[in-house]
Each structure stands twice: as structure tokens, then as C-alpha cells.
Amino acid sequence: MFEKLKSRLKEVRNKLDSGINEAATREGQPAEVPAAEKRPAGSTGLVDRVKVLIVDRELVISESDISEALSELEIVLLENDVAFPVTEEIIANLVKELVGKRRKIGEPVDAIVLSALKKALGDVLGEGFDIINYIKTHEHPVKILFTGVNGTGKTTTVAKIGYFLKKNGFSVVIGAGDTFRAGAIEQIDVHAQRIGIKIIQHQQGGDPSAVLFDTVQYAVAHNVDVVLADTAGRFHNRANLMNQLEKIRRVMKPDLIVYVDEAVAGNDAVIRADEFEKTVGADAVVLTKADMDPRGGAAISIAHTIGKPLMFLGTGQGYDDISPFSPEKVIEELFGDVA
Amino acid sequence: MLDKLGSSLKDALKKLAGKTVVDRAAVEELVKDLQRALLQSDVNVKLVMGLSNAIKKRSLEEELPKGVNVREHVLRIVYQELVNLMGDGGEVKLGAQTILMAGLQGSGKTTTTAKLARYFQRKGLRVGVICADTFRPGAYEQISTLCSKINIPCFGDPKEKDALKLVRDGLPSMSGLEVVIIDTQGRHALENDLIQEIIDINTISKATHRWLVIDAALGQQASEQARRFHEAIAIDGVIITKMDGTAKGGGALSAGLTLTASFPGSSAWGI
Incomplete structure (x- = not known):
């Protein structure tokens, strides 16, 4: 998903390299001139001194050396749907990493730039969330509640995660908590029939809290490992719907609240993630539709802004199209071409 | 939409008040505020850059017309360039027509189909809906439930796997109706099979209009997706959905640039 961001990042990296290198040649020359003038004095220690001046001399990277590349990086990140505040933070991280850093003239620039970029991105990506391990180490049934705005793919995600957990040897029951939308x-x-998972459902228009309560009761009675609770999509600025979600939370007491949003969402993703986090909380995030977009900047932003780990990325329409998120893998993918 | 933009523009323009010549620093600051506001609303980065360059260039180069102060002069340029950016609103014709709905997964095509059907029905037209979404479980139940609530005939078959067949069979059953709306499954630009499918549906149905449904929260990806849909079936209208959230619709706006009609949907609750 990150192809586009990856290639653009590479351009910026080269630019950073050359910015720093230019500064090096600028400063490298005057170092040689005084050394040559002194030569007639002819002391034996001189050769060593020149060597120290040219080879071991350290350069301090200044902000002006990299400012052009930084503003380009800013545009690259914005173009790739990295949200505005997150972009600013990445740039700030990078400046902190690079500016004032001393390096020796002989030392290659590429490594410094690369590690600084990796660190700046790593800082905002956060850590992933190991669901398998979580389920193993917590009391069963582990109750997982899915929330999010309309049309992000909650229902499909519930089915995919159900399938994923089933393949990993857990028993699963799904609660059909979207009683609002026609056809939900x-x-x-x-989905449940196709993947062979038990589902608890009521009538359309029923109380979602009641359905999900029944689902938890079923899980307790039948020793089921995991409860996956689907809910209706709702906007974060609708108080009554958020209250309904709050009621669901009180009634079913989920162990985990998973916030679902789409990887192609723009700056609003950050606003609504924040609202959901404030009203009902969120322990982890799933980003869907990551296959739509070769950029994937929203993934970086949402994970960072909500301050919650990314659990899964949805990458297609099949039940297998879901992959556990790992920040190392993303960074590896973004900079993977470097030897 | 873009409500924040208004206030930040006002602040920036204040700085130009009382000046006799156009001040480069003030213009640059204005442009920067404008960029920030537009980017935060997901307007396409390239559009924003083009717009800000045009404003900068015109503000600094165009001669100040007599009797107009600097602030008014710059304001006029910003206004004109913003109008250029927005493009024209589309007009929805009331008459016999076949409308093909297209869009990404979860953008709100089915809900919008029902809302449109209701809209045309209220204008006194006879409307029918064909459900050509053969992929998503529950899609037919969803649209047929919505349609039965508003007494609109809905053609579809949840067991049929061939969307083309549904359209081919559905159209004759809609004869005598004036407006036929074809709901399709969600797809995105990188799914070549599905893009081919909608090209075929377009050909078979001889649709009068092909409307793209776009989620107001869609980000920088919007323009690219719209372009691909446009290449495939010549989109002639954009509908922005979920404007009742906090999204500013800048992505959808960017998507609509090459296209004409727009018809913002306002709420998911009740049609």
C-alpha cells in the first residue's frame, strides 16, 4: 500500500543527502586552504594536522542545509494523506534528529539521513497490537466491541477478524449489533454462515445493547473464547447515537473497543477518531480499504493521533484480506530498498 | 463546508487594510493561511498549490484599479480564484432518465439511491430502482427495504451472481417508469475486473447519467479515484455524502473538479 509514499520518500532522502553533502564541500574547502599555506613551515606534525582537519573534522548539520528538502518532505507527506499536525510532528522530529548533529567528513550521509527518517516515522507510527497474545493472556470470553462512522467497513471487518481468529484456533461468536441499517x-x-461462525441476532430496529448482552451470555454458557460485537455506523457529532454506544458499553462491558476507519479518509479521520476516543474510548484501531490507496498516509496519522495501536489493516474484499499491523514492517516497506 | 477558511481569510485580509501598495509579505501570509485551511479540508495538494500561486502572482502583478483599495483588490482576486476552483454546481434534470450509481465501498451508494428515488418521486416522477450489487451480502435486502418504505419498485435477486444479467432483465421490468436508478456494488480504481464490470453495465443500460458517490471524509485519494472512474464511464455528476459529519468535503470537491453536477447528501438518518 505504501508504494507511492515510498518512492517519494526516496526522492526526499536523496535531496537531504545532497543538501548535507553540499554543505560539506562548502566547508571542506576552506579547511584545505589554510593547511596549504602553512606547508612551508614544514614541521613533521603537519601532515597529521592536515589529516585531522580534512578527514576527522566534524561537520555540524544546520537547518538551512536541509530546509529545501524538508519543505519538500512536508508536501510529500501531505500529498500522501498524512494529516497536517502529524506532518508537522514528523518534520519537527526529523529536524531534532538531524540539525546540530555532528558528522565526520568521510562518513556517508545516507546512513544518517535514513536512520533519522526511520526514527521520525517510527515515533509517530507507535506499536502494533498483538490480538492473539491478548486473547491468550486474558479471561475468556474476550469481548471485543467494534465502533466507527458509517460505511467504513465494520461489518466486513468483524467477519474477517472472526475468520482470522477461527483459523488461529479460537472459538468465536458474533453479535449482530447493527439493528439500524436495512440489510445489516x-x-x-x-458472512457468519460462510465462515462457519455462530451469530446472535434480533429483529431490525431492536435494542443493540440487548443483542450484544445476549451474545455475551451465549459465549459464557458455551465457553466461547471471543465475542465480536458489530454495531451500527454513527457519526461522532450525534449525541444520542454516541449515548447509545455508551449504553452498549455499559451493558456488555467489552474488554477491547476497536475503532474502525478507512485508510483513504482525509483529515477528518483524525477529528472523528478523537471524538470516539473521548466518548466511548478505543483500545485499538483497524484501518480498512488499505488496498484502495498506494499512499497509506492516513494509517500513519490515525495511529498517531488517537494514540492507540493499529491492530489490523483491511486489504481487500475476501475474508483473508486482513493483515496484522506491525510498525517495523511498514518502515521496512517504506525504506526496504536500501542495502 | 470550509467554514474555518472564512475566518482565517478574514484575519489575513485585515492585515492588508489601510495599505496603499500590495505588500508582498502580507500576501504571502494570506496565501499560507489559505493553503493551510484548504489542505486541512482535504483539497487536493496540487490544486491548492496552483490556486495559491495564481493568487500570489495576480495580487502582486495586477495593477491596482482606481478607487479600489488593496484589501478589496486582493479579496476580489481570492474570490475569483476560489470560484474557479469550485466549478459550477450541477443541475438535476427532472425528466425521463436512467442513472447509474458508482463509487467506492461504503461511500453510501445504496442510501443515496433511495434518497434520490424519494427526491424524484416527490417531484412527481415515477421512479424504479435496480439492485445490481451482487457482491455484498444484504445489499438487496437493504435497498428493497428502503424502497418498500417509500413505495418504489425495486428489481433484484440476491441469488443472482451476474450484475449484467440483473441490469439486462431489470430494465424491461421498469418500462413505464420515468426515472430508473441502478445501484451497483462498491469498487475502487485498482480493481480492474470491477471497473470493467461497471463499463459493461454502463454500455448495457445506456445510462443517461453516471453519478459518482463520494464520502465527504475521503482524502487526497479522491481526485485519483474520480479520474479513474471518469476514464471508465465518463462520470457526469458527483454526489457528496455524509456531510453531516465533521468532514469538510475538500477531497470530494477536488474530485468534482472535472465533473459537473453535485448534489450533497445531508443525513444518513431517514430519507
Whole structure:
């Protein structure tokens, strides 16, 4: 998903390299001139002194050396849907990493730039979330509640995660908590049948809290490992719907609240993630539709702004199209071409 | 939409008040505020850069017309360039037509289909809906439930796997109706099979209009997706959905640039 960001980052890296290198040649020359003038004096220690001046001399990277490349990086990140505040933070991290850093003239620039970029991105990516390990180390049934705005792919994600957990040897029950949208119960019901998972459902228009309460009761009675609770999409600026979610939370007492959003969302992703976090909380994030977009900047932004780990990335329409998120892998993918 | 832009523009323009010549620093600051506001609203980066360069260039180069102060002069340029950026709003014709709905997964095509059907029905037209979404479970149940609530005939078959067949069979059953809306499954630009499918549906249905449904929260990806849909089936209208959230719709706006009609959907709750 990161192809585009990756190639653009490479250009910026080269620019940073050359910015720093230019500064090096500028400063490198005057170092030689006084050395040559002194030569007639002819002391034996001189050769060593020149060597120290040219080879071991350290350069301090200044902000002006990299400012052009930095503003280009800013545009690159914005173009790739990295949200505005997050972009600013990455740039600030990078400046902190690079400016004032001493390096020796002989030392290659590439390594310094690369590690600084990796660190700047790593800082905002955060850590992933190991769901398998979480389920193993917590009391069963582990109750997971899915939330998010309309059309982000909650229902599909519930089905995919159900399938993923089933393949990993856990027993799963799904609660059809979207009682609002027409066709939602039919949708999750078909998914559950296809992947062979038990589903608890009520009528359309019923109380979602009641459905999910029943689902938890079923899980307790039948020793099921994991409860996946689907809910209706809702906007964060609708108080009554957020209250309903709050009620669901009180009634079913989820162990984990997973916030679902799409990887192609723009700056609003950050605003609504924040609202959901404030009203009902969120322990982890799943980003869907990551296959739509070769950029993937929203993934970076949301993970950072909500301050919660990314659990999964949805990458297609099949049940297998979901991959556990690992920040190391993303950074590896972004800079993977470097030897 | 873009409400924040208004206030930041006002602040920036204040700085130009009382000046006799156009001040480069003030213009640059104004442009910077403008860029920030537009980018935060997901307007395409390239569009923003083009717009800000045009404003900068015109403000500094164009001669100040007589009797106009600097502030008014710059304001006029900003206004004209913003109008250029927005493009024209589209007009929805009331008459016999076939409308093909297209868009990404979860953008709100089915809900919008029902809302449109209701809209045309209220204008006194006879409307029918064809459900050509053969992929998503529950899609037919969803649209047929919505349609039955508003007494609109809905053609579809949840067991049929061939969307083309549904359209081919559905159209004759809609004869006698004036407006036919074809709902399709969600797809994105990188899914070549599905793009081919919608090209075929467009050909078979001889649709009068092909409307692209775009989520207001869609980011920088919007323009690229719209371009690919446009290449495939010549989109002639954009509908922005979920404007009742906090998204500013800048992505969708960027998507609509090459296209004409727009018809913002306002709420998911009740049609």
C-alpha cells in the first residue's frame, strides 16, 4: 500500500543527502586552504594536522542545509494523506534528529539521513497490537466491541477478524449489533454462515445493547473464547447515537473497543477518531480499504493521533484480506530498498 | 463546508487594510493561511498549490484599479480564484432518465439511491430502482427495504451472481417508469475486473447519467479515484455524502473538479 509514499520518500532522502553533502564541500574547502599555506613551515606534525582537519573534522548539520528538502518532505507527506499536525510532528522530529548533529567528513550521509527518517516515522507510527497474545493472556470470553462512522467497513471487518481468529484456533461468536441499517443483519448473517461462525441476532430496529448482552451470555454458557460485537455506523457529532454506544458499553462491558476507519479518509479521520476516543474510548484501531490507496498516509496519522495501536489493516474484499499491523514492517516497506 | 477558511481569510485580509501598495509579505501570509485551511479540508495538494500561486502572482502583478483599495483588490482576486476552483454546481434534470450509481465501498451508494428515488418521486416522477450489487451480502435486502418504505419498485435477486444479467432483465421490468436508478456494488480504481464490470453495465443500460458517490471524509485519494472512474464511464455528476459529519468535503470537491453536477447528501438518518 505504501508504494507511492515510498518512492517519494526516496526522492526526499536523496535531496537531504545532497543538501548535507553540499554543505560539506562548502566547508571542506576552506579547511584545505589554510593547511596549504602553512606547508612551508614544514614541521613533521603537519601532515597529521592536515589529516585531522580534512578527514576527522566534524561537520555540524544546520537547518538551512536541509530546509529545501524538508519543505519538500512536508508536501510529500501531505500529498500522501498524512494529516497536517502529524506532518508537522514528523518534520519537527526529523529536524531534532538531524540539525546540530555532528558528522565526520568521510562518513556517508545516507546512513544518517535514513536512520533519522526511520526514527521520525517510527515515533509517530507507535506499536502494533498483538490480538492473539491478548486473547491468550486474558479471561475468556474476550469481548471485543467494534465502533466507527458509517460505511467504513465494520461489518466486513468483524467477519474477517472472526475468520482470522477461527483459523488461529479460537472459538468465536458474533453479535449482530447493527439493528439500524436495512440489510445489516442479513449481511452479517451471510458472512457468519460462510465462515462457519455462530451469530446472535434480533429483529431490525431492536435494542443493540440487548443483542450484544445476549451474545455475551451465549459465549459464557458455551465457553466461547471471543465475542465480536458489530454495531451500527454513527457519526461522532450525534449525541444520542454516541449515548447509545455508551449504553452498549455499559451493558456488555467489552474488554477491547476497536475503532474502525478507512485508510483513504482525509483529515477528518483524525477529528472523528478523537471524538470516539473521548466518548466511548478505543483500545485499538483497524484501518480498512488499505488496498484502495498506494499512499497509506492516513494509517500513519490515525495511529498517531488517537494514540492507540493499529491492530489490523483491511486489504481487500475476501475474508483473508486482513493483515496484522506491525510498525517495523511498514518502515521496512517504506525504506526496504536500501542495502 | 470550509467554514474555518472564512475566518482565517478574514484575519489575513485585515492585515492588508489601510495599505496603499500590495505588500508582498502580507500576501504571502494570506496565501499560507489559505493553503493551510484548504489542505486541512482535504483539497487536493496540487490544486491548492496552483490556486495559491495564481493568487500570489495576480495580487502582486495586477495593477491596482482606481478607487479600489488593496484589501478589496486582493479579496476580489481570492474570490475569483476560489470560484474557479469550485466549478459550477450541477443541475438535476427532472425528466425521463436512467442513472447509474458508482463509487467506492461504503461511500453510501445504496442510501443515496433511495434518497434520490424519494427526491424524484416527490417531484412527481415515477421512479424504479435496480439492485445490481451482487457482491455484498444484504445489499438487496437493504435497498428493497428502503424502497418498500417509500413505495418504489425495486428489481433484484440476491441469488443472482451476474450484475449484467440483473441490469439486462431489470430494465424491461421498469418500462413505464420515468426515472430508473441502478445501484451497483462498491469498487475502487485498482480493481480492474470491477471497473470493467461497471463499463459493461454502463454500455448495457445506456445510462443517461453516471453519478459518482463520494464520502465527504475521503482524502487526497479522491481526485485519483474520480479520474479513474471518469476514464471508465465518463462520470457526469458527483454526489457528496455524509456531510453531516465533521468532514469538510475538500477531497470530494477536488474530485468534482472535472465533473459537473453535485448534489450533497445531508443525513444518513431517514430519507
